[in-house]
Amino acid sequence: xxxxxxxxxxxxxxxxxxxxxxxxxxxxxxxxxxxxxxxxxxxxxxxxxxxxxxxxxxxxxxxxxxxxxxxxxxxxxxxxxxxxxxxxxxxxxxxxxxxxxxxxxxxxxxxxxxxxxxxxxxxxxxxxxxxxxxxxxxxxxxxxxxxxxxxxxxxxxxxxxxxxxxxxxxxxxxxxxxxxxxxxxxxxxxxxxxxxxxxxxxxxxxxxxxxxxxxxxxxxxxxxxxxxxxxxxxxxxxxxxxxxxxxxxxx
Amino acid sequence: xxxxxxxxxxxxxxxxxxxxxxxxxxxxxxxxxxxxxxxxxxxxxxxxxxxxxxxxxxxxxxxxxxxxxxxxxxxxxxxxxxxxxxxxxxxxxxxxxxxxxxxxxxxxxxxxxxxxxxxxxxxxxxxxxxxxxxxxxxxxxxxxxxxxxxxxxxxxxxxxxxxxxxxxxxxxxxxxxxxxxxxxxxxxxxxxxxxxxxxxxxxxxxxxxxxxxxxxxxxxxxxxxxxxxxxxxxxxxxxxxxxxxxxxxxxxxxxxxxxxxxxxxxxxxxxxxxxxxxxxxxxxxxxxxxxxxxxxxxxxxxxxxxxxxxxxxxxxxxxxxxxxxxxxxxxxxxxxxxxxxxxxxxxxxxxxxxxxxxxxxxxxxxxxxxxxxxxxxxxxxxxxxxxxxxxxxxxxxxxxxxxxxxxxxxxxxxxxxxxxxxxxxxxxxxxxxxxxxxxxxxxxxxxxxxxxxxxxxxxxxxxxxxxxxxxxxxxxxxx
Numbered sequence: 001x002x003x004x005x006x007x008x009x010x011x012x013x014x015x016x017x018x019x020x021x022x023x024x025x026x027x028x029x030x031x032x033x034x035x036x037x038x039x040x041x042x043x044x045x046x047x048x049x050x051x052x053x054x055x056x057x058x059x060x061x062x063x064x065x066x067x068x069x070x071x072x073x074x075x076x077x078x079x080x081x082x083x084x085x086x087x088x089x090x091x092x093x094x095x096x097x098x099x100x101x102x103x104x105x106x107x108x109x110x111x112x113x114x115x116x117x118x119x120x121x122x123x124x125x126x127x128x129x130x131x132x133x134x135x136x137x138x139x140x141x142x143x144x145x146x147x148x149x150x151x152x153x154x155x156x157x158x159x160x161x162x163x164x165x166x167x168x169x170x171x172x173x174x175x176x177x178x179x180x181x182x183x184x185x186x187x188x189x190x191x192x193x194x195x196x197x198x199x200x201x202x203x204x205x206x207x208x209x210x211x212x213x214x215x216x217x218x219x220x221x222x223x224x225x226x227x228x229x230x231x232x233x234x235x236x237x238x239x240x241x242x243x244x245x246x247x248x249x250x251x
Numbered sequence: 252x253x254x255x256x257x258x259x260x261x262x263x264x265x266x267x268x269x270x271x272x273x274x275x276x277x278x279x280x281x282x283x284x285x286x287x288x289x290x291x292x293x294x295x296x297x298x299x300x301x302x303x304x305x306x307x308x309x310x311x312x313x314x315x316x317x318x319x320x321x322x323x324x325x326x327x328x329x330x331x332x333x334x335x336x337x338x339x340x341x342x343x344x345x346x347x348x349x350x351x352x353x354x355x356x357x358x359x360x361x362x363x364x365x366x367x368x369x370x371x372x373x374x375x376x377x378x379x380x381x382x383x384x385x386x387x388x389x390x391x392x393x394x395x396x397x398x399x400x401x402x403x404x405x406x407x408x409x410x411x412x413x414x415x416x417x418x419x420x421x422x423x424x425x426x427x428x429x430x431x432x433x434x435x436x437x438x439x440x441x442x443x444x445x446x447x448x449x450x451x452x453x454x455x456x457x458x459x460x461x462x463x464x465x466x467x468x469x470x471x472x473x474x475x476x477x478x479x480x481x482x483x484x485x486x487x488x489x490x491x492x493x494x495x496x497x498x499x500x501x502x503x504x505x506x507x508x509x510x511x512x513x514x515x516x517x518x519x520x521x522x523x524x525x526x527x528x529x530x531x532x533x534x535x536x537x538x539x540x541x542x543x544x545x546x547x548x549x550x551x552x553x554x555x556x557x558x559x560x561x562x563x564x565x566x567x568x569x570x571x572x573x574x575x576x577x578x579x580x581x582x583x584x585x586x587x588x589x590x591x592x593x594x595x596x597x598x599x600x601x602x603x604x605x606x607x608x609x610x611x612x613x614x615x616x617x618x619x620x621x622x623x624x625x626x627x628x629x630x631x632x633x634x635x636x637x638x639x640x641x642x643x644x645x646x647x648x649x650x651x652x653x654x655x656x657x658x659x660x661x662x663x664x665x666x667x668x669x670x671x672x673x674x675x676x677x678x679x680x681x682x683x684x685x686x687x688x689x690x691x692x693x694x695x696x697x698x699x700x701x702x703x704x705x706x707x708x709x710x711x712x713x714x715x716x717x718x719x720x721x722x723x724x725x726x727x728x729x730x
Contacts, residue, residue: 052582053723075585086580088515088573090522090654099511103584 001064003028003155003186004049009058011044011210018044020210022058026203029184031177033197033204035228037236041210042190043083046159049188050080063154076104079153081161085144087132093119093143094128097150104151111150118146121176123169137164145173156180158189162196174200198228206235255351259358266362288368295320295372303379311453314379318396318449321376324369325400328360328408329524329656343487353483357405373397380456388465389456395468396452402475409482411524411655416485505601509586509594516598519572520565522654526602529562533610540613548622549682551614552629556678558607559633563671564658565602566641569595571652571659575726582722589715595645596638596711603634628700629681635703637674639710644670646714646721649728677703 004026011019019041026032036042047053049060051071059066065073080086087096094115101111119125122142132140141164148156156177162170177187177200191197197204198218205215213235221231295317302313347355360366376397380389410416448468455464505514520526536554540546569592570578581591607630615623644660644667652658660667677699684692684699718725 050583052579072585072587075583080583082579082583084576084579086576086583088577088580090518091515095511095515099515100584102508102510103512103586105508 001028002026002061003030004032004060004062004188006049006060007058009045009048009060010056011041011048011053012056017210019048019055019207022207022212024205024212024215026186026188028186029181030203031181031187031201032189033201034188034190034207035192035194035197035204035232036190036207040207042207043159044210045207046080046082046157046188046190050078050082050157051075052082076151077154079148079151079156081141081145081148081156081158083159085140087140087144089133090131092129092131093124093135093139093146096132096143096147100147100150106151114150114152115146118149121172122146123172138166138169141165142169149176153185155186155188158187160191161189162191162193170196194228194232204228206232208235254345254347255354258345258355262355262359263362266359285365285368288365292368292372296375299375299378303382306379306383306453306456309457311450311457314456315449315453317376317379318452321369321373321397322400322403322449324372325397325404326407327366327369328404329411349480349484352487353480356409356483360405373400383456388461389452392452392455392464392468395465395472396448399448399468399472399475402472402479406475406478406482409479409486412486417655509590509597512591512594513597513601516569516572516595517601519654520598520602522572523565523652524655524657525562525565526606528657529558529603529606532558532561533606536610537613540610540617546617548618548625549686551610551618551622551626552678552682552685554610555607555626555629555633556675556682558610559603559630559637559678560671560675562603562658563637563674564660564667566596566599566637567644567660567667567670568648568650568652568658569599569641569645570649570725570729571645572654573729575730578722578726578729587715588717588719588722589711592642592646592711592715592718596642599638599641600634603630625681625685628696629678632677632681632700632703633674635700635707636677637670639703639706640670640673642710642714646717646725649725651729 002025004024006022006024009019009022009024010017022045034042034045044053048055049062049067051067051074055068059068061067062074063077065077067074088099091099097115097119098111101115102108106114116125119128122145124139124142124146127135127139130139132143135143141161145158145161148158158177161173165173174196177189181187181202189197189201201218203215203217205212207213214231218228221228298313298317302317305311305313361370374397376393377390380393383389411420448471451460451464451467455461505511505517507513532554536551536558539554540551543550573581607626611623611626611630614626648660648666650659660670680699681696684695
């Protein structure tokens with residue numbers, strides 16, 4: 001049985017098909033990378049898998065539970081770092097974590113203890129009383145990540161976890177993800193930083209215009225002599241920017 | 252001027268496009284405000300003619316009253332959300348001077364049609380002056396007064412963005428109200444009103460101290476302009492909803508699965524100006540109970556009805572202070588929609604419970620424990636009624652609100668009025684039952700309470716499910 005399983009998952013916005021017939025099978029305890037250019041359907045997929053967006057058709061099972069029929073059971077199992085971070089204005093980082101724990105059934109003491117350990121690990125402890133609307137982008141992302149990790153989820157969905165994060169915290173997050181995968185947690189992450197994904201994930205899929213164009217293990221990629229970047233640009237068209245010669249010239 | 256002109260053009264375009272996209276004029280209460288203001292304006296024009304006749308006869312009271320009305324109308328920026336005007340910080344990265352930023356702020360405030368009515372009403376003040384044949388001095392004094400009013404309103408709206416000034420306003424407000432009450436109680440009211448700018452203008456119009464009055468008004472305008480510029484600079488430094496270091500969760504420590512969410516919304520709701528208006532009603536009620544020779548149960552209960560009326564917009568738009576990102580977080584939590592609605596309702600109850608406690612305690616002391624108990628029952632049933640209607644409004648007609656402004660609702664005028672009538676209904680019914688049918692009220696009142704309690708439970712269940720289905724639509728309305 002797979003920890004994340006999708007069957008013909010599709011999302012349409014009017015006439016636009018954002019994700020078309022997505023079929024994924026991700027085993028328990030694996031680190032899975034979901035790659036693609038902007039607007040390719042990555043975040044829409046994450047939103048459907050985490051209950052933020054209802055699919056137009058198809059089905060997805062997380063830990064054996066259907067996102068359509070048992071959304072609350074699925075949400076109890078997962079931790080999410082969403083694209084927009086989903087933070088509340090005018091609450092501090094510390095307040096966000098204290099708010100989250102009891103919702104997942106954690107006691108007050110357990111919430112305090114886990115929140116303190118997470119914030120220390122993510123180098124946010126000293127800044128825990130900063131309001132999120134006054135915090136830097138990196139601090140906000142770390143806060144959202146700590147919220148995702150606090151309930152100790154079975155499955156972790158991370159949308160661009162390394163964007164805007166300092167190198168020390170990025171290294172800590174990578175170590176943590178490897179540790180979690182070692183403990184049987186399944187990690188589904190999207191990222192534009194191909195070098196990081198290459199070193200971190202065991203398998204990946206590339207999505208372009210809502211459809212999977214490539215899905216394989218990292219071992220298969222490396223054994224064929226390709227880098228992840230080579231493979232990515234084989235599927236994604238890049239503009240060369242010949243029309244931008246005026247940039248940098250004297251006005 | 253090119254830069255500011257371009258920004259103003261696009262600001263104007265964005266403002267009207269928002270209505271176009273919303274598909275209705277009720278967005279942000281603009282439609283309601285426009286309708287009410289238009290009706291007031293028609294009545295105002297009638298008063299203006301009367302004031303002109305009075306002024307010609309040397310009677311100034313009505314004209315002074317209209318001047319005061321115009322001054323208060325210029326406080327409208329306090330009720331205007333930056334969502335529909337200009338979030339000043341967005342322009343900070345552009346090469347604009349502070350004066351240009353002030354110009355942008357002023358023009359953006361004057362974009363909505365409601366502001367045009369206030370401008371028209373202000374300029375209409377010249378009619379009585381001209382009718383009374385008071386010439387250039389009267390015109391100059393009136394125009395200076397309008398300018399002063401506008402600058403004061405602008406300054407105050409900017410200062411409420413600064414945490415320390417908000418605390419300052421509470422102190423200044425309390426001291427001012429106390430001082431005025433003290434003056435009035437000693438019979439010195441006329442001495443106090445003589446130095447108000449409204450009196451100065453009428454004196455100048457009547458030909459007394461003309462030059463001195465113009466000089467004072469000019470100096471006041473310069474001071475107000477400097478204050479507007481300074482407060483803009485200050486608000487840009489402190490712009491942002493947070494401010495202060497207090498932590499609601501740490502302070503209240505609400506227990507339970509929803510405790511954190513309740514504390515969050517408590518923190519949000521207490522940052523709406525409606526709550527302070529409600530506090531004034533409680534203050535007035537306390538003064539009544541403490542000073543009236545024979546306080547009555549009916550008037551005490553009427554204060555509670557008025558209290559709810561003044562804060563009606565808060566439960567009618569309970570998602571209005573959330574960002575669309577916050578809505579996403581609600582969806583990520585393993586909570587059903589009814590739990591989210593319930594957390595909002597509980598937060599509202601915490602806010603009103605804290606405010607009503609002194610009034611209920613004082614009623615217990617002055618009118619007896621029975622009266623206090625009836626007051627509590629009335630407050631409970633009113634809360635049920637407002638929340639039942641408010642849950643429907645919050646899910647069906649959400650609109651973005653801003654901290655430290657008055658709450659607004661995205662509903663049509665008829666819906667909002669229906670909500671107020673529905674919310675006040677059980678309270679008025681209880682007062683009626685107590686007044687008319689003393690004996691039967693013992694079993695009639697519990698029936699009213701149970702009826703509205705059942706209605707409330709139904710609304711949480713039903714609109715909780717609707718929230719789950721329409722969360723995306725609500726998020727779009729708040730973005």
